[in-house]
Amino acid sequence: MSDAAYTTDELMIVNAARQLGSLAASGHPVCFVGIGLPSTAANLARHLYRPSPVLVYESGCIGSKPTRLPLSIGDGELAETADAVVSVPEIFAYWLQAGRVDVGFLGGAQLDKYANINSTVIGEYEHPLTRLPGAGGAPEIAASAGTVMVIMRQSKRAFVERCDFRSSVGYGDGPGDRERFGLRGGGPKWVITDLGVLEPDPTSCELCMVALHPGVTPEQAISATGWPLRFADALHTTDMPTTLELETLRELQAA
Amino acid sequence: MTTICSLREAVAELIHDGDSIAMEGFTHLIPHAAGHEIIRQGRRNLHLVRMTPDVIYDQLIGAGCASRLTFSWGGNPGVGSLYRLRDAVENAWPHALEIEEHSHAGMATRYAAGAANLPFGILRGYVGTGLPEHTSGIKQISCPFTGESITAVPALRPDVAVVHAQRADREGTVQMWGLTGVQKEAVLSAQRSIVTVEEIVDELTPMANSVVLPSWVLTAVCHVPQGAHPSFAMGYSTRDNAFYKAWDPIAKDREVFTAWIDRHVRGTADHEEFCQSIGLGVHAGV
Numbered sequence A: 001m002s003d004a005a006y007t008t009d010e011l012m013i014v015n016a017a018r019q020l021g022s023l024a025a026s027g028h029p030v031c032f033v034g035i036g037l038p039s040t041a042a043n044l045a046r047h048l049y050r051p052s053p054v055l056v057y058e059s060g061c062i063g064s065k066p067t068r069l070p071l072s073i074g075d076g077e078l079a080e081t082a083d084a085v086v087s088v089p090e091i092f093a094y095w096l097q098a099g100r101v102d103v104g105f106l107g108g109a110q111l112d113k114y115a116n117i118n119s120t121v122i123g124e125y126e127h128p129l130t131r132l133p134g135a136g137g138a139p140e141i142a143a144s145a146g147t148v149m150v151i152m153r154q155s156k157r158a159f160v161e162r163c164d165f166r167s168s169v170g171y172g173d174g175p176g177d178r179e180r181f182g183l184r185g186g187g188p189k190w191v192i193t194d195l196g197v198l199e200p201d202p203t204s205c206e207l208c209m210v211a212l213h214p215g216v217t218p219e220q221a222i223s224a225t226g227w228p229l230r231f232a233d234a235l236h237t238t239d240m241p242t243t244l245e246l247e248t249l250r251e252l253q254a255a
Numbered sequence B: 001m002t003t004i005c006s007l008r009e010a011v012a013e014l015i016h017d018g019d020s021i022a023m024e025g026f027t028h029l030i031p032h033a034a035g036h037e038i039i040r041q042g043r044r045n046l047h048l049v050r051m052t053p054d055v056i057y058d059q060l061i062g063a064g065c066a067s068r069l070t071f072s073w074g075g076n077p078g079v080g081s082l083y084r085l086r087d088a089v090e091n092a093w094p095h096a097l098e099i100e101e102h103s104h105a106g107m108a109t110r111y112a113a114g115a116a117n118l119p120f121g122i123l124r125g126y127v128g129t130g131l132p133e134h135t136s137g138i139k140q141i142s143c144p145f146t147g148e149s150i151t152a153v154p155a156l157r158p159d160v161a162v163v164h165a166q167r168a169d170r171e172g173t174v175q176m177w178g179l180t181g182v183q184k185e186a187v188l189s190a191q192r193s194i195v196t197v198e199e200i201v202d203e204l205t206p207m208a209n210s211v212v213l214p215s216w217v218l219t220a221v222c223h224v225p226q227g228a229h230p231s232f233a234m235g236y237s238t239r240d241n242a243f244y245k246a247w248d249p250i251a252k253d254r255e256v257f258t259a260w261i262d263r264h265v266r267g268t269a270d271h272e273e274f275c276q277s278i279g280l281g282v283h284a285g286v
Helices: A008-025 A037-048 A076-080 A088-097 A138-144 A177-181 A218-223 A243-254 B007-014 B032-040 B055-062 B083-091 B104-115 B183-189 B241-252 B254-266 B271-277
Strands: A030-033 A054-057 A103-106 A110-112 A121-123 A128-131 A147-151 A188-192 A196-200 A207-212 A231-237 B020-023 B046-049 B066-071 B098-101 B120-123 B139-142 B149-154 B160-169 B174-176 B192-201 B211-213 B220-223
Touching: A008 A037, A008 A103, A008 A147, A008 A188, A008 A243, A030 A037, A037 A054, A037 A103, A037 A147, A037 A243, A054 A088, A088 A138, A088 B104, A088 B120, A103 A138, A128 B083, A138 B104, A207 A218, A218 A231, B007 B032, B007 B192, B007 B220, B020 B032, B032 B055, B032 B160, B032 B192, B032 B254, B032 B271, B046 B055, B055 B066, B055 B083, B055 B241, B055 B254, B083 B241, B083 B254, B104 B120, B104 B149, B104 B183, B160 B183, B183 B211, B241 B254, B254 B271
Parallel strands: A030 A054, A030 A103, A103 A147, A147 A188, A207 A231, B020 B046, B020 B160, B046 B066, B066 B098, B160 B192, B192 B220
Antiparallel strands: A121 A128, A188 A196, A196 A207, B120 B149, B139 B149, B160 B174, B174 B211
């Protein structure tokens, strides 16, 4: 147990790293990592857990072991520390599409109650209020990875009833859509936020709050969510970040 | 057979107004110096193609060189928005930019189909997303053997591909290593190609994981040390992350952006002067 103060972002990153660590321990180590929060959490997991997650980056790096956090998915250190560096067509075709990735780890600008992600536009596509970077690697990561984990800060602007644009598919419009679309991966199983953890209801596929971080109230989560948020019967509280978790994260970020 | 010439000559000869042009490099080996030369020579109405139109295309779009963009992710990696791209899409400044949007896997498949001289490529992708509604070149076809539904995307066939590499020999055979992205496919899918290199050597020594493009598939090779900056060339330079962060406030404001382009790009004769202008040292080679 730590007495040290921590930020809500640190809480979110530590919890995502724990989830990756437990997936690696259960034999699902290969993680396709997006840049930003996913990369930070995945690298933290790689430093904290044995067996470690195997980090795959869309720039073509397989098994990267950077000692500091990369700014981009193509920083030199990702290639220099990789087990293999392959071309971009190969990383998507032979590794992701072929089913060799256990966990796709994504962020986004908007997420809806069926865990669809928008990273394309806010507003109408033809006349956007905000033009976002676009889908990038996410559509096929969300489709083909064995499972998907999402990390995003929870707010009414970001957690919406329906995404303005569907860049990548979670559960579409509800049960059965992934099968109808022929998507081979299992879809999003965990959404880790700065307030807690959401998981899809096994029947309705709707994201429900299954855990809150220490000190977070259900009312806070409700007011940070754009759909009528439901809570799991066995709502639990996540463990406090440990000194080791916080120190390792801060060392990585300072390197 | 390739010609070894100056970047100014290569751009003047091979890139014309209205061409479709693929400048590739996945964070590594991005041909920034060639982008600057295109701005200096004032090309217009280019159809820009690139998986990750980062700072290089922000500059070309803001400088008014482009009327169309085919892409899959347009941002400043790890930093945020491309404000010139956004201003063009949101406000048509300096003029309207038509966009054709794909996913990374789709773009990679399109280049590979172009390189293989096929009309289209296939992948498992796009299904259920909003992209097929807005991008005409995404279709479902049936596998002739199993009947499975699969996504088809048209081959990319740019007029010109432009890439940066570590080195070439005196015949113009090019060698690159590290993250080689989709550059081989881009070059082989294009009608013409320009490769800028850090160094020209008597003999290419073998390197692990290297991609070699024989001189006879290239059109022009140009010696441009630091030609990828602020991107990098493994073995020669590191990614200038500070520049990518510094670009954010420059690109945010139309006037600051234009002043930067006027001073450092339009106001310099070539890449060597550009490097002096922004205070960047030029390495002596490995």
